[in-house]
Amino acid sequence: MSVKSPLFDYLPQIFAGVADFQALFGALRSGESTSPGSVDTADADIKQAGYNQFPLSEQIDYTGAIRWANALRVYSPGKTREELLFSVRSLLEERRPYNLSELKRMLNKLVGPEGESYSLTVDVPGRRITVKLALAGASAYNDTVKLLQRIIPAQLILNVQIMYNRYSAYVGMTHGEMHGKTHQKLRSGNLYEQ
Numbered sequence: 001m002s003v004k005s006p007l008f009d010y011l012p013q014i015f016a017g018v019a020d021f022q023a024l025f026g027a028l029r030s031g032e033s034t035s036p037g038s039v040d041t042a043d044a045d046i047k048q049a050g051y052n053q054f055p056l057s058e059q060i061d062y063t064g065a066i067r068w069a070n071a072l073r074v075y076s077p078g079k080t081r082e083e084l085l086f087s088v089r090s091l092l093e094e095r096r097p098y099n100l101s102e103l104k105r106m107l108n109k110l111v112g113p114e115g116e117s118y119s120l121t122v123d124v125p126g127r128r129i130t131v132k133l134a135l136a137g138a139s140a141y142n143d144t145v146k147l148l149q150r151i152i153p154a155q156l157i158l159n160v161q162i163m164y165n166r167y168s169a170y171v172g173m174t175h176g177e178m179h180g181k182t183h184q185k186l187r188s189g190n191l192y193e194q
Contacts, residue, residue: 055088090147127156132163
């Protein structure tokens with residue numbers, strides 16, 4: 001089989017007769033243009049394959065996310081890249097040793113900064129941990145609950161809630177300040193968001 005490809009010229013002569021390499025470069029040839037940029041395309045594909053090996057990388061693509069989700073047995077069809085990565089990262093995060101600052105770091109990475117996306121309260125004498133998730137983080141609620149259930153010690157009581165605004169938060173506000181906001185926004189949104 002004769003392969004005419006500019007990339008094939010870069011292959012050492014000893015590998016040129018191997019059928020696997022001929023098939024690989026034949027497949028690359030079918031997708032490449034005649035411009036010298038085809039080497040750059042192959043280089044970009046190789047770099048992307050490297051990024052896909054690390055699930056904490058921000059450059060991982062959908063194929064890499066599916067690969068990691070399958071490997072950790074959390075894949076479910078129809079999930080987006082971000083949802084798959086969230087599931088994968090939550091599983092990988094739980095395997096590390098942790099303390100309170102590590103728990104906060106995990107939650108910051110998964111749902112967002114403390115105060116905006118969640119609040120964490122630890123009652124040491126009552127042996128209770130309470131996590132309140134903002135409604136924006138409610139889509140990740142199930143994965144966050146699973147993560148917390150796996151890493152919180154068994155002797156602690158875990159309480160996970162969705163954070164809603166309460167009447168006491170609006171006591172100092174005038175009707176003019178609340179005029180442009182709907183009931184849904186007042187109940188579940190960020191009070192100080194414009």
